Amino acid sequence: MNQIDGRLQEIAREVFRNDSLVLTDSARPGEVPGWDSLAHMNFMLGVEEEFGVEFSEDEFAHFVDIGELKRTLAEKVVAA
Numbered sequence: 001m002n003q004i005d006g007r008l009q010e011i012a013r014e015v016f017r018n019d020s021l022v023l024t025d026s027a028r029p030g031e032v033p034g035w036d037s038l039a040h041m042n043f044m045l046g047v048e049e050e051f052g053v054e055f056s057e058d059e060f061a062h063f064v065d066i067g068e069l070k071r072t073l074a075e076k077v078v079a080a
Contacts, residue, residue, distance in 0.1 A: 004051075004070055004077070011046040015039055025067030051077055 013021050016034045029035045035043075044060050047053075047069075053076040063069045 004073060007050055008047065008066070008070065008073075011043060011050055015043045015046060023066045025065065025070065027066045028064065047073065053077065 009021070009023060012023050012032075013019055016032065016039060018033070021032070023032070029040060040061075044055060048055060051073060053073065055072070055076075059072055063072065
């Protein structure tokens with residue numbers, strides 16, 4: 001597990017209140033128990049804060065799966 005994976009896991013476990021949650025690259029928001037619109041907002045805001053990045057409105061609302069989120073995040077972290 002790389003640093004981005006570990007930090008995303010921590011954010012997700014906190015937001016979704018599930019200490020055993022494991023986000024795989026293929027996990028989609030609708031497949032994660034408790035991932036509703038409010039949890040999505042809290043998760044994404046937590047990711048922005050943790051990594052010091054900002055997502056566009058489209059990136060914030062419409063990523064397909066965790067793998068896509070991680071790729072977008074990695075690009076932003078490198079560019080920062």
